[in-house]
Structure formats: C-alpha cells, structure tokens
Amino acid sequence: MNPHQHPLPSGFTATSTAQEVMRSIDLTGKRAIVTGGYTGLGLETVQALVAAGARVVVPARSPEKASAALAGLPGIEHAELDLHAPASIARFADDFVARGEALDLLILNAGIMATPLRRDGRGHESQFSANHLGHFELAVRLWPTLVRAGSARVVALSSLGHRFSAFDFDDPDFEHRPYDKWKAYGQSKTANALFAVGLDRRGAPHGVRAFAVHPGSIRTELVRDLTPEDFAAFGLPADGKYGVAPQGQSVEEGGRYKNLSQGAATSLWCATSPQLAGLGGLYCENGDVARPIPEGEVFDGGVRSWAIDPAQAERLWSLSERLTGASLPA
Template sequence: MPTSQYPLPSGFSRSTTSEEALGNADLTGKLAVVTGGYAGLGLETVRVLSKAGASIIVPARDTEKAKAALKDLPRIEIHSFDLSNPALINAFGREFAASHRPLDLFIGNAGIMATPRAHDDRGFERQFATNHLGHFQLAAWLWPALKRSGNARVVALSSGAHRFSAIDFDDPNYQRRPYDAWKSYGQSKTANALFALELDRRGVEHGVRAFSVHPGSIRTELTRYVSDADMEAIGFRDTDGNIPSHIAALFKTIEQGAATTVWCATSRQLDGMGGVYCEDCDIAEALPADTTELRGVMPWAMDEEAAARLWTLSEKLLGISFE
C-alpha cells in the first residue's frame, strides 16, 4: 500500500534550500540518473547530489551545453539523449543496461511546458510524449538496475499544474479534442504523479520507492514557450502585465525549487514510504477537487485505479513492458 497522502510534518518549509534538504546525507558510492540535469532545477539537483558524493549520469539533448554547465563537478557522465526521440532513449537504455550497474536514484527532471500544438511521428501529443512517455520508456530500461540496487528511489517532477487536467483516457494525445496548451501540460503532470504512484506499488517488493514532486513556481528555461497572454490566462499576470502579489509570494529561487526533489531522493524521513506527491519538502495534503487553493494534490493525481490504467496505456502506446 502507498504511504498516506498526509504531511509528516517534516520540519522543513517552502523556503528550505536544496542543501538544507540534503543535510548530512552521504551518497558516496551511489549512482544517479538525472534527466535535464544541466540547467535550472536539474543542474542544482545534480550539484547537490554530487557534493554529497554521488556519481551522476546526465542524459542530455545538448551535450555541449551539458559539458559546459557540469565541467566543474566530479563523477559526472554525459550521454546523448532526447526524451522526444525513442531511438535515442533506446540507445542510451541499451548502453546503460550493458554496464550491469545498480542504480540508486532516478530523477525525471526534464520537461517542456505549455508548448504549441505538435505531435511526433507516432501521433503522440508533444507534452504527453516528452514529459510522461519519454520518462516511462527510459524507466523501463532502468528498471532492472533499480531493482538491482535493492534500495532505490525514483523521483518524478510533477507540478501544481496537475490541477489543470486529469488524464483523458479517451483522447490523451489530442487527436480529436481541441488542443489546450495548459490542459495538455496539466495532463502530463498528472501523468507524472500517477507514474510514481504505480511504480511505487510495483517496486516496493524490490526495494524501489517512488515519489512525485511539485518544485514550486520558479523562473527557469521551462517557461520559454509561455507568453504574457498565457500567464494572464492562468492568473500569473494581471492585465498590466504585472505579477499579482499573492502569486509573487509563491515564487521560489532555484535552490528552493530543487529542495523537494533532493529531499525525496535522500531524506531518511521517507524511509519505508513512497507513492506520494510532495511539495515544500513534505508530503502534500490531499485536497478536494473543488478547492481554490494553490497547494496540495488533486484526487485524480492520486487515484490508484487511474495510475494502473495509465501504466497499461503507456505500455500499449510504446509497445514495451517493464517485465
């Protein structure tokens, strides 16, 4: 059974930084894979995990940018990779599998947000394909190594934007319904949470626990496709283009934004736990679907039946099986 979706409390807060969340954790001898680990939140996550002694593999779409960003950090491997390119995912997966190394941490940090309508060659909607299906395909390759660790954790970067949409199982790839960039993004972030929920259920007997994370609102490259009009539409800008005070109060620094990821990846407070959505370095509160609060987790992102259904759909769409 997954852990109860209820705050511990952890003693941390939304202002906790990644180094504070790490504490005195020693990751010497541990191996991590961090997607998107060369910019923004991913880079901060890699920096802190490296400081704690971990060896880290960073699959990178832009390997030159990754080399420049990570050049001063020890024990870093950089591999060519693209979440939207199934051939590159398989190539990286085969290479890693051939090493027969145990994997202690898998952090699915990379993603895209509120992009224009687009489908890949398989007919998969771009945000769903990149944010969820790409990580799902990669996780299938990493699954044996995670089990080999015997004490592994998986952290999926979700978002408070999961409240924009549950999974539309009738048309997840927007092949028939009108495209909405924010609902599409919200669906992909709900998918991240449900992926962690079902992976945890499947992994607990193998010592693999999984968590989903809302990092908070942070100004990073993730917002590259978001216009001021888009921000106004979701209430993050007023009609004059200014950030409302109640929204400004929600923003975090990159160091604060990476803290919950680091906490879920390393904290002894979470030993024996998993399958929960976390924010502000704690397990988030489960809230009703009609809430107006910009915190907590919606019912559709912690629905065990939907998680199992999404898993089956993902395997069918990709033509793969974890087992």
C-alpha cells in the same frame, strides 16, 4: 488512496533549500541519473547530489550544452538522450544497463510546458510524449539497474499544473478535441504523479520506491514557450520578469516565486531523506508529503485525487505499455 498521503510533518517548508534538506546526507558510492540535469532545477539538483558524494549521469538532448554547463563538476557524465525519440531512449538505457551497475537514484526532471501543438515521430502530443511517455519508457528500460541497487528511489517531477486536467484516456493526444496547451500540460503532470503511484506498487517488493514532486513555482527555461498573454493571465509582468527570491533569501524576502535551491529541495528530499524510508507512491511539495485536496475545495497547493488514484494509475500504466511497447519483466 495511499494512507500515507498527508504531511509527516518533515520539518521542512516552502523556503527550505537544497543545502538544508541535504545536510547530513552522504551519497558516497551512489549512482544517480537526472534528466534535464544541465539547466535550471536539474542542474541545481545535480550540484547538490555531487556535493553529497554521488556520481551522476546526465542525459541531454544537447550534449554540447550539457558539457558546457557541467564543466568542472566532479563525478559527472553526460550522454545523448531525446525523450521524444524511442530509439534514443533505448540506446541510452541499453548502454547504461550493459555496464552492470546499480542505479540508486533516478530523477525524472526534464520537461516542457504549454507548448504549441506539436507531435513526436509516433504522432503523440509533445507534452504527453516528453513529460510522461519518454520518462516511462526510460524508467522501464532502466528497471534492472534500479532493482540491482536493492534500495532505489525514483522521483518524477509533477506540478501544481496537474490541477488543470485529469488524464483524458479517451483522447490523450488531442486528436478529437481542440488543443488546449494548458490542459495538455495538466494531464501530462497528472500522468507524472500517476506514474509514481504505478511504479511504486511494482517496485516496493524490490526495494524500488517512487515519488512525485511539485517543486514550486520557479522561473526556469520551462517558461520559454509562454506568451505575454500567458504571463498576464497569471497576474505577472508581460516580460516574465516576476519576483524571484535570490539565492540565500526566502520566498517571502525575495518574491512570490522560489529560487533554484528552494525549487530543488523537494526532489532531493524525496530522493534521499531517511524520513521516507518504507514509504512511496506519494505526491510531495515544499519538502513534505502533500495533503489531498477534496473535490469542491479551492485548490491552494496539495494534490487532487485524480493524480493519486491507484485505479487511474493502473489504467495509465497499461496505456503507456501499449503506446511505448515497453514493459517490466514478468
């Protein structure tokens, strides 16, 4: 396990906001890509990056929706990208690489959660496909631009949902076991965390560092596939209208769930904080590095060992290369 997988401490908490972690951060001249950056946490992240001076490209499955959401923000571009479709990923990445620009920040924010069983065009389970495989292929294809930056960071949004499941290497696509939407979500979030470990090992010699992030519990469009029974299982109203801290209030003042600014804070901290200089391959939450949770200990935040295990990360990397056909240059 990474010896740095423990709180720094950073001085930030669950109630810290995007504005607080970005205070004094200057991104003038920096280029960022934020998947899913036109709604929810992604949009909040993009707005904070732009406020700090960054130029941002937002890949979007729905360019029309992205155009409307991003209207008026300076230094923003958007382009079509479907994380379920390899041809779409290749087209977006190849177009960006062809510019000859450096990519300083890659924030892999887009995702889906607890969906009914669906498969992509290659037969992969949809959460594994969109949350991990699509982002893996995107990052690998953008590799030359990350190396060109000389000091780039990649942030993969994981989740406390990783606790639902380690990665099942024997049946990642639920071809032989009954489909469980929460286990499928859990293993995809475990995959996000392992991806950060694997990418950081490869990237560190080139100045490319990677982090996995649990943003906190926030009500966004991610809950669109949840049923009343799902909400009830989490002790929430069946209509999903649970207590969210209003912008400008703390979690304790406004409810048990973070607002968007608090939710975006950890991704932004990992992407920009000088406190993380020289570090990488870490799972972070609440504006700090998370503590590892030993087997048998009740999970109350932190990260399970299966999501940060270097051997599992290497195994997943090899599988992902095989399934996507994408690999870093030798």
